[in-house]
Amino acid sequence: MITLPGRCEFLSDAWLDEARKFLERECKNRKERLGKRPFSLSERFTNAPPHLKFADDVAAWSMRYDGESIHVSRDFDGAADLVVEGDYQAALTAAQFVGVLAPGAMAAMVREVATMFGKDALRVKGALGDEQANEMIMLLHDHMGRRTVENPDLAHRAARQGLSGKIREMEEQGYTILERAISPEFADQVRSATLRALLPHQTFSMNWMLYHGREFEQLIQNPLMLTLLDASLGRGAVIASFSCIKKGPGPGVIPMHTDYAHVPEPYPEFSLTGVGVWALEDWRVESGPTWIVPGSNKFRRPPRPNDSREGGIPIEMPKGSVVFFTHGVWHWQGDRTEPGDRVTLHAHFNRGILRSLEPKKTDVQMLHRNSPRLAEMLGEDDWFDKMSAAGRDHVRFNYMQQLHAFTEKQKRALLAGDAN
Structure with missing residues (x-):
């Protein structure tokens, strides 16, 4: 396990211990409200990462309240009230x-998981009929969600998400497209939230979108996009900027460029930045999408005034998709010939050793309502800017060293074809 103190991998021993402590405490506090009504929950998930060393890579646990006390175990109980x-x-x-x-949140969570993994990726049988029991389990879910880290095995994670080929394509071409990474419903919500955040005079672009609503917190944590981020920039990458663009009909106004400001030639062979551009409506040539020169990452320099756009292709993709590009890829904004506005979100990330465009604003409430992954992207998990009078933060240094080493090892296996 590679975690900071107070965090854990899903269904690891540390996770189970923390869940047990929470349930024992809540059952004691809710004794009168729970009454003598027993209830039970059991979960079982296949294809767990090998480093967790579950038998046949199957992770399971159960909890049972017998009317007096709580019991938590590693066993799977197919006869539990909720399975x-x-x-x-x-x-x-x-x-x-x-x-x-929160109202509608459970349905939204289920919808987005089904969008990413398919409708049968999670199957639920039964229910907890008792209101107090159901509320306690939902609070357990949130309590553990604030502590549960991402699967650190990049190769295993990418395979389960169907992204192994996408990562190889990104390494070769400098970009890849994830079609329908979020649901159309969520894409509509993000678009509406973006337009709501834009003041009348903000007719083109605005930064710091992370702080304009829950929709943006959730979007920037999209686990499919973050797997591409980890594969290109390593763990500990931070948000460089999170901006929106509203573009009406007319010629594109952003010329061909790279996102490597002040980086001298030749560009390094490893990525410094990565950008995920979200389509909040269908992207066609007429929409004025981003154009990219595939393979321009291998030029290792920015475009010059006499460079042509030959070889550039428009990024066409359905609503709810994201194009992720890295390695100093040449790209520009296309001409929009259809009516209406193209509204996009641009999540720009830097390798963790670099500074960001947007100063980070650590909001304790924001961290409390999200998983640890958001804290990592806000620079909370690395040792930079954390030296005290007592010296360096060696806990964070050692944690990130281990995480980098494991990620790089699994990336090599993925690119070599040793992982699915």
Whole structure:
């Protein structure tokens, strides 16, 4: 296990211990409200990462309240009142969602997991009929979601998400497209939230979108995009900027460029930045999409005034998709010939050793309502800017060293074809 103190991998021994402590405490506090009514929950998920060393890579646990006390075990109980089964990585994505008691939040979580992994990736049987029991389990979900880290095995995670080929394509071409990475419903919500955030005079672009609503917090944590991020920039990458662009009809106004400001030639062979551009409506040539020169990452320099756009292709993709590009790829904004506005979100990330465009604003409430992954992207998990009078933060240094080493090892295996 590679975690900071107070965090754990999904269904690891540390996870189970923390869940047990929470349930024992809540059962004691809710004794009168729970009464003598017994209830039970059991979950079982296949294809867990090998480093967790579960038998046959199957992770399971159960909890049972007998009317007096709580019992937590590693056993699976198919006769429990509420049974959840499915794929480990899909379950982990759901487990990192915080806020399930909010109106509509549970349905939204289920919808997005189904969008990413398929409708049968998680299967639920039965229910907890008791209101107090159900509320306690939902609070457990959020309590653990604030502590549950991403699967650190990049190769295993990418395989379960169907992204191994996408990562190889990204390494070769400098970009890849994830079609329908979020649901059309969520894409509409993000678009509406973006337009709401834009003041009348903000007719083109605005930064710091992370702080304009819950939709943006959730979007930037999309686990499919973050797997591409980890494969290109390593763990500990930070948000450089999170901006929106609203573009009406007319010629594109952003010329051909790279996102490597002030980086001298030749560009390094490893990535410094990565950008995920979200399509909040269908992208066609007429929409004025981003254009990219595939393979321009291998030029290792920015375009010059006399360079042509020959070889450039428009990024066409359906609503809810994201194009992720890295390695100093040449790209520009296309001409829009259809009516209406193209509204996009641009999530720009830097390798963790670099500074960001947007100053980071650490909001304790924001961290509380999200998984640890958001804290990592805000620079909370590395040792930079954390030296005290007592010296360097060696806990974070050692943690990130281990995480980098494991990620790089698994990336090499993925690119070599040793992983699915």
